[in-house]
Amino acid sequence: xxxxxxxxxxxxxxxxxxxxxxxxxxxxxxxxxxxxxxxxxxxxxxxxxxxxxxxxxxxxxxxxxxxxxxxxxxxxxxxxxxxxxxxxxxxxxxxxxxxxxxxxxxxxxxxxxxxxxxxxxxxxxxxxxxxxxxxxx
Amino acid sequence: xxxxxxxxxxxxxxxxxxxxxxxxxxxxxxxxxxxxxxxxxxxxxxxxxxxxxxxxxxxxxxxxxxxxxxxxxxxxxxxxxxxxxxxxxxxxxxxxxxxxxxxxxxxxxxxxxxxxxxxxxxxxxxxxxxxxxxxxxxxxxxxxxxxxxxxxxxxxxxxxxxxxxxxxxxxxxxxxxxxxxxxxxxxxxxxxxxxxxxxxxxxxxxxxxxxxxxxxxxxxxxxxxxxxxxxxxxxxxxxxxxxxxxxxxxxxxxxxxxxxxxxxxxxxxxxxxxxxxxxxxxxxxxxxxxxxxxxxxxxxxxxxxxxxxxxxxxxxxxx
Ligand SMILES: Nc1nc2c(ncn2[C@@H]2O[C@H](COP(=O)(O)OP(=O)(O)OP(=O)(O)O)[C@@H](O)[C@H]2O)c(=O)[nH]1
Ligand SMILES: [Mg+2]
Numbered sequence: 509x510x511x512x513x514x515x516x517x518x519x520x521x522x523x524x525x526x527x528x529x530x531x532x533x534x535x536x537x538x539x540x541x542x543x544x545x546x547x548x549x550x551x552x553x554x555x556x557x558x559x560x561x562x563x564x565x566x567x568x569x570x571x572x573x574x575x576x577x578x579x580x581x582x583x584x585x586x587x588x589x590x591x592x593x594x595x596x597x598x599x600x601x602x603x604x605x606x607x608x609x610x611x612x613x614x615x616x617x618x619x620x621x622x623x624x625x626x627x628x629x630x631x632x633x634x635x636x637x638x639x640x641x642x643x644x645x
Numbered sequence: 646x647x648x649x650x651x652x653x654x655x656x657x658x659x660x661x662x663x664x665x666x667x668x669x670x671x672x673x674x675x676x677x678x679x680x681x682x683x684x685x686x687x688x689x690x691x692x693x694x695x696x697x698x699x700x701x702x703x704x705x706x707x708x709x710x711x712x713x714x715x716x717x718x719x720x721x722x723x724x725x726x727x728x729x730x731x732x733x734x735x736x737x738x739x740x741x742x743x744x745x746x747x748x749x750x751x752x753x754x755x756x757x758x759x760x761x762x763x764x765x766x767x768x769x770x771x772x773x774x775x776x777x778x779x780x781x782x783x784x785x786x787x788x789x790x791x792x793x794x795x796x797x798x799x800x801x802x803x804x805x806x807x808x809x810x811x812x813x814x815x816x817x818x819x820x821x822x823x824x825x826x827x828x829x830x831x832x833x834x835x836x837x838x839x840x841x842x843x844x845x846x847x848x849x850x851x852x853x854x855x856x857x858x859x860x861x862x863x864x865x866x867x868x869x870x871x872x873x874x875x876x877x878x879x880x881x882x883x884x885x886x887x888x889x890x891x892x893x894x895x896x897x898x899x900x901x902x903x904x905x906x907x908x909x910x911x912x913x914x915x916x917x918x919x920x921x922x923x924x925x926x927x928x929x930x931x932x933x934x935x936x937x938x939x940x941x942x943x944x945x946x947x948x949x950x951x952x953x954x955x956x957x958x959x960x961x962x963x964x
Contacts, residue, residue: 513684513777535753538746538749538751538753539749540749540751541750541751542751543754544751544753546754547761554764554765555765558765558766559757559761561672561673561676562672562772564677564679592656592673595653595654595655597653
């Protein structure tokens with residue numbers, strides 16, 4: 509059918525109280541034609557995962573600026589696994605040093621968008637991986 | 646940063662699995678059923694099974710519509726309502742519909758924010774939908790989404806829609822009971838009195854009664870009720886302060902029971918079913934008309950009416 513709607517969850521797990529970056533991301537993703545579910549700040553990994561399951565999203569874009577990404581982001585993947593939905597793509601954004609990229613990927617994060625990247629890189633990644641996949645079906 | 650990601654094996658469920666998991670209340674199956682319907686991937690057989698299943702089963706969900714202008718507090722109200730119902734051990738399914746951008750088709754769905762704190766919770770399900778640019782008509786998917794939630798046997802199904810234009814009337818057809826939420830100080834306290842919706846809803850919820858400007862709105866409401874004989878009931882509350890919520894639940898439960906006992910509920914549900922048949926017909930024909938008009942040749946010498954009639958006849962419609 510004509511409706512290749514990509515659904516994206518923009519999640520902010522952890523105690524990070526800043527939501528500007530996540531909001532900018534959410535808006536950019538919407539303008540790219542995606543359906544964006546935005547949940548607000550201070551989400552637990554379990555909240556992010558249950559939301560992703562209920563909304564049946566294709567991708568989760570995680571954002572955290574407090575530096576807790578190494579602990580928190582893999583917990584989201586764990587929670588998804590528990591719910592049988594670790595097939596959902598998980599992307600990491602925020603202030604993530606280069607040396608954290610491999611450890612995150614080892615723990616199930618599909619791609620990391622650290623400093624120097626912006627929403628456009630995330631959008632292109634989603635278009636390539638999710639939209640490409642859907643159109644190939 | 647461009648190293649290749651191994652392609653993930655995405656979850657694919659057959660309709661059989663979706664149906665089986667859905668009626669067990671499994672979230673993955675339920676969520677997928679909604680996606681399939683929304684993406685028009687569900688064949689009519691999934692929907693047929695769902696409707697047949699619902700018609701036969703004893704458990705009936707209470708389907709409650711919450712509509713009103715932007716920012717009156719619909720989502721906040723739903724969150725406190727859900728919180729109170731969860732405390733009673735009930736299962737709640739919520740659908741929120743937000744507009745999508747007519748240009749890109751994208752949408753920012755933010756109604757969840759107000760109740761994310763209630764998660765994780767196995768008894769609470771929330772799904773955000775975009776209206777997907779349905780102009781001048783009803784999105785038939787939302788009706789079928791309600792049927793899906795009914796198949797999952799929620800005790801309450803709550804639907805939030807933004808009350809503008811046609812949609813606000815459509816929600817009445819979808820629900821057992823519909824509440825129009827109003828709030829003081831938004832400048833549209835007179836507007837809602839003028840709109841026809843007020844005659845169609847069962848209940849007016851005056852939210853934000855904690856605000857000092859609320860008394861003005863109460864005044865307007867009173868002058869309205871004096872004018873109109875069969876006006877909907879009015880409940881004043883504050884979602885923010887969680888005041889009046891128990892009264893609202895009691896009202897809903899009593900009213901629902903009353904509708905059930907006097908046969909109105911059955912009637913409303915029949916009407917809903919008929920309305921949905923019309924929805925689908927309008928949607929399907931609308932798409933065909935859209936295609937025709939987009940591709941159609943222009944002949945300024947011909948009357949558009951004549952072209953419309955002759956084309957419909959060509960399609961086999963009696964006109
Ligand atoms: N003072 C006061 N503010 C409230 C009350 N209920 C909601 N609000 C506030 O009103 C604003 C809008 O609330 P929402 O629940 O998002 O309203 P909504 O009707 O769902 O909005 P849309 O989905 O955008 O149409 C928020 O800032 C709430 O905190 C209330 O009872 N009293
Ligand atoms: Mg809302």
